[in-house]
Amino acid sequence: IIIFYGIDFRNILHIKKAFKQLNGLEFIHILECLIFNSNFIQQIIDLDKPLKLISLFIMNENDQRSLFMSDEDRNLQIESMQLLFQKSGEYLENIGIDSYVNDVLKCRALEFINNYCERIKFFDIHMSNIQKVHIVLDSVKIFGQNLNYFSIGVFIHHEKNESIIEMLLKLAQVLPCKLEYLELYFTGTPIVKNVWEVFLKRYTETQLSTYSNYSSHKKGMTDEFKEFESYNIKVKGYYNLHIKAYEFIDEMY
Incomplete structure (x- = not known):
């Protein structure tokens, strides 16, 4: 097993030779490295x-280079x-996409994930707006019962409650029946209590062990947390329970 963490591969020219010499190499994990x-x-x-x-x-x-990349370079x-993804998609089990990744690159990555990856167990994704969440939900549906750890971040900026409810209802529909x-x-506009109630009513059939929440308006959410706990779901603060990629990989593999 090799875990690459936080490496800038832009200055490494002969990684292919190194891999060829590692005859017994079984699994590779690339975590938060500069590769594109x-x-x-x-x-x-x-x-x-x-x-x-x-x-x-x-x-x-x-x-x-990435900020002023030409269309031709972006396409490459x-x-x-x-x-x-074509070469390694059948092996991938854990995928994460940082919140600041270019939107075009992020959406295309999700398309490739949906096309080539079916064994995903750990999925961590951040979207810059609610309108793009549908492609993430497509991914969750494709992963099905393989998915066991799911983290989604969305910037909600002056969205109507109806839009948020629609997103959460669709999320509840595609989540697997067992989720660890x-x-x-x-972040952005606070989510009111009745929105969470709608989500929970649709989500009660799912066996969820642990729920972690972060909101920029978290102080006023005591009632919402009690609502989750009434369904035997453990509610933890974001910084108390947030799963870091390298810790998860180190523990599981």
């Missing part, structure tokens, strides 16, 4: 043997990402 503005993916794709990439947590490459970036961990991370 480098030739790392192409070297991985060029490997003769299958690459058992189990975990891929994509972080924001917030530098001058997306094409290389698609090839990576659910994290909802909302």
Whole structure:
């Protein structure tokens, strides 16, 4: 097993040779590494043997090259990402996408995840607006009963309660019947109590062990937390229970 964590692969040119020498290598985890503005993916794709990439947590490459990337370079970036999912999608079990990843790249990544990945157990995703959440729900539906840990963050900016209710109802419909961990991370407009009640009524048939919540308006949510606990769901604060990718991988693998 190899775990790459926080590595900038843009300055590493011969990773392919290293992989070829590791004959007994079974599983690879890539956590919060800079890989898309480098030739790392192409070297991985060029490997003769299958690459058992189990975990891929994509972080924001917030530098001058990514901020001012041409359409042609962005398309090449997306094409290389698609090839990576084609090669390793059948092995992937854990996927995360950082909140600041470029929206175009994020949406295309979700498309590729939906097309090539069916074994996802751990899914961590942050969306910049509620209108794009539907593609995340498609992913959850595809993962089905394999999914055991799900974290979604959404920036809710002056959204109507009807839109939030619609999102939560759709979420309740696609969540697997057994889920070990659910994290909802909302920032922006506060979510009122009746919205949570609608979600819980639809969600009562699901066996959820632990629920983690973060809200920028958390202080006024005591009643909502009691409502969750009435369904035998443990409610924990975000910073008390948030699962970090590297800790999860280290413990599970």
